[in-house]
Amino acid sequence: MEEYKPLFICACASDDKKTFSGGHFGDAEVYLLYRVSDEGSEFIEEIENTSIDEQTHGDPKKAKSVTSLLKKKSVQVLVSRSFGPNIVRIRAHFVAVLVRKKGIEEGLALVRENLEAIEREWRKDGSERKHLILSDKRL
Numbered sequence: 460m461e462e463y464k465p466l467f468i469c470a471c472a473s474d475d476k477k478t479f480s481g482g483h484f485g486d487a488e489v490y491l492l493y494r495v496s497d498e499g500s501e502f503i504e505e506i507e508n509t510s511i512d513e514q515t516h517g518d519p520k521k522a523k524s525v526t527s528l529l530k531k532k533s534v535q536v537l538v539s540r541s542f543g544p545n546i547v548r549i550r551a552h553f554v555a556v557l558v559r560k561k562g563i564e565e566g567l568a569l570v571r572e573n574l575e576a577i578e579r580e581w582r583k584d585g586s587e588r589k590h591l592i593l594s595d596k597r598l
Contacts, residue, residue, distance in 0.1 A: 469567070479561060525549065
């Protein structure tokens with residue numbers, strides 16, 4: 460019997476397609492989608508952030524717009540250097556992962572090293588889910 464290994468579709472927030480966006484996840488220019496497992500990261504596609512502009516900081520309509528955009532692509536994990544107040548709303552649908560790295564590849568390496576912790580959060584009911592902060596240590 461083959462051992463189960465976590466596999467997730469991750470959306471990385473970026474403005475330049477090489478590094479994570481300096482702003483909040485929902486304000487990124489593009490989302491780079493990757494299939495991530497402990498064996499590596501495979502680029503799937505780049506999608507433009509066509510979500511609506513916020514009318515107020517933490518606008519629930521903005522959260523719904525970003526959620527809709529990414530759920531259509533079967534995304535499960537959001538990876539960024541920063542999330543805004545809507546993190547509370549998006550955690551119901553995704554595992555939010557804050558990385559302390561600038562480069563996308565470095566951030567994805569941290570995701571791969573912490574797949575078990577991400578899996579634990581993913582299995583929780585959305586109302587119970589917390590965000591994860593990844594640095595150079597495993598959770």
